[in-house]
Amino acid sequence: MTGNQTEPTDRESGDWRSELRDSLGVCGLPDQQWADFLAALEVNHGSVMRLHRRWIDDAKLQCDSDGLRAGHLGPPVPWYHGAFRHGGTWQGRRPADTLRYAAGDFFLQDAGSLLALAACGADTDELAGSLVCDLCASPGGKATALVEAVGESGFVLANEPIRSRLAALEFNLTRTGSDRWAISQKDPEDLASQLTGQFDCVVVDAPCSGQTLVARGKQSEGSFSARQVRHSAARQNRILDAAVRLLRPGGKLIYSTCTFAVDENEAQVQRIVETTSMVPVQLEALQDYRSVTDGCYRLWPHLHDCAGAFAARLDADGDAMSSRDEASPPHGRDRFSSAKRHKNRRDRLRPRRFEFDPGDWITDDVAGLHQRTIIRGDVAMCVPLEAPDWVPLIAAKLPELAYCTGKTWKPAHGLSRRAFASVTPVQTIQVDDARARRYLSGNVIDCALRGWVVVTWQDRPLGWIKSNGSTGKNHLPVPYRLTGG
Numbered sequence: 001m002t003g004n005q006t007e008p009t010d011r012e013s014g015d016w017r018s019e020l021r022d023s024l025g026v027c028g029l030p031d032q033q034w035a036d037f038l039a040a041l042e043v044n045h046g047s048v049m050r051l052h053r054r055w056i057d058d059a060k061l062q063c064d065s066d067g068l069r070a071g072h073l074g075p076p077v078p079w080y081h082g083a084f085r086h087g088g089t090w091q092g093r094r095p096a097d098t099l100r101y102a103a104g105d106f107f108l109q110d111a112g113s114l115l116a117l118a119a120c121g122a123d124t125d126e127l128a129g130s131l132v133c134d135l136c137a138s139p140g141g142k143a144t145a146l147v148e149a150v151g152e153s154g155f156v157l158a159n160e161p162i163r164s165r166l167a168a169l170e171f172n173l174t175r176t177g178s179d180r181w182a183i184s185q186k187d188p189e190d191l192a193s194q195l196t197g198q199f200d201c202v203v204v205d206a207p208c209s210g211q212t213l214v215a216r217g218k219q220s221e222g223s224f225s226a227r228q229v230r231h232s233a234a235r236q237n238r239i240l241d242a243a244v245r246l247l248r249p250g251g252k253l254i255y256s257t258c259t260f261a262v263d264e265n266e267a268q269v270q271r272i273v274e275t276t277s278m279v280p281v282q283l284e285a286l287q288d289y290r291s292v293t294d295g296c297y298r299l300w301p302h303l304h305d306c307a308g309a310f311a312a313r314l315d316a317d318g319d320a321m322s323s324r325d326e327a328s329p330p331h332g333r334d335r336f337s338s339a340k341r342h343k344n345r346r347d348r349l350r351p352r353r354f355e356f357d358p359g360d361w362i363t364d365d366v367a368g369l370h371q372r373t374i375i376r377g378d379v380a381m382c383v384p385l386e387a388p389d390w391v392p393l394i395a396a397k398l399p400e401l402a403y404c405t406g407k408t409w410k411p412a413h414g415l416s417r418r419a420f421a422s423v424t425p426v427q428t429i430q431v432d433d434a435r436a437r438r439y440l441s442g443n444v445i446d447c448a449l450r451g452w453v454v455v456t457w458q459d460r461p462l463g464w465i466k467s468n469g470s471t472g473k474n475h476l477p478v479p480y481r482l483t484g485g
């Protein structure tokens with residue numbers, strides 16, 4: 001795409017601007033905004049920092065001022081509590097090179113992607129204790145916020161059908177420090193057949209023509225073509241129909257895209273309203289971003305300093321859904337019968353005794369108290385006891401507990417990161433900034449302890465070392481290391 005701006009009257013065939021203008025349909029911009037919109041489309045708006053909820057005061061959802069403001073956080077993102085602009089560097093470094101980022105204090109994402117999270121109340125207590133499905137989850141910009149939002153009594157199933165995208169999702173979920181998640185790799189229709197009527201909230205951040213991503217070089221001009229829009233809309237129809245089936249009566253559906261085309265946005269919502277008992281929800285907090293269709297919200301690059309975004313909120317009419325689902329078994333264990341039939345034979349769900357002793361690494365009795373442990377091949381994973389029965393049967397990946405090399409079991413990196421939540425390490429070593437940076441760069445660090453030790457920085461767990469009483473060998477997996485020096 002070139003930087004040339006085109007007048008609204010330019011309609012020669014094949015021009016991406018006219019295709020874009022056509023695709024906006026009823027959401028078309030007034031002529032006087034068109035040039036600004038086109039110019040803003042080509043600007044890279046940069047990412048914002050979404051703070052982990054543990055750094056936001058629970059009672060008032062006020063930003064914890066401990067060092068965050070001093071680190072030169074910019075203005076807050078108006079549509080999402082706890083997200084801030086940062087102006088390119090923070091604490092003199094790129095945000096992704098800071099110790100706070102390595103420790104999981106914040107995530108970096110486009111401000112527009114926070115619109116969908118605001119629509120489901122992920123920045124409030126609305127989702128606390130909920131069972132949430134993120135149906136199109138990788139790389140996890142939304143799933144990580146959802147995991148934080150459901151807290152210690154909820155659970156998130158992060159589904160991503162494309163295998164090659166699971167690693168990024170797992171990486172980001174591990175950074176949350178929570179064990180209240182599982183990853184599935186299912187086609188949405190298959191998932192809906194297995195888990196009909198289970199979820200309090202389903203988030204569909206749908207694959208789309210990606211018209212907002214052109215400035216970031218992630219999408220070509222082809223994303224503006226009517227053909228591409230039609231192709232995406234057809235896929236969205238299928239995903240949305242599956243999403244509705246996954247909802248329990250009274251549950252909420254969040255639909256979002258990163259495209260402008262009305263056929264992928266408002267028209268999808270309209271279709272769902274007309275063909276199901278879902279009801280659009282007007283959200284007081286998002287009134288400034290209302291679109292032409294009830295329950296729909298938009299951000300524009302020239303108005304809101306972000307790539308642009310669409311989000312909608314629809315709630316399931318409890319009564320209508322109950323009668324629709326009368327033929328289905330009630331909410332509860334029976335629902336999982338079909339999933340149970342497909343029980344994964346690789347799982348050893350309740351090993352008679354561990355082939356390793358997690359008590360060498362953590363003080364909690366992982367087996368008996370809070371977790372079910374599942375061993376698949378060389379990896380031991382865990383599920384909170386209160387999570388639904390179907391979780392191990394559906395999950396492609398779960399929070400890791402340990403892994404085996406040769407005959408030796410070693411603690412998984414994810415276990416060290418959960419030192420915030422369910423896990424208490426037997427041994428920790430507190431390090432200052434310089435040693436933290438050395439550790440996060442993959443180096444050994446001095447340590448007078450022996451055995452497995454969690455390295456902590458400002459009380460935040462960073463990862464494991466195995467120490468011989470003088471030197472701690474670095475066990476931080478490469479993807480979690482800092483690259484900025």
Ligand SMILES: C[S@@+](CC[C@H](N)C(=O)[O-])C[C@H]1O[C@@H](n2cnc3c(N)ncnc32)[C@H](O)[C@@H]1O
Nearest residue numbers: 135136137138139140141142162188205206207
């Ligand atoms: C817009 S991205 C999701 C971004 C993610 N929610 C986040 O916030 O980081 C859409 C995702 O949907 C996945 N996807 C592709 N086809 C799909 C399908 N048929 N059903 C569900 N998800 C699909 C893509 O692989 C991609 O990871």
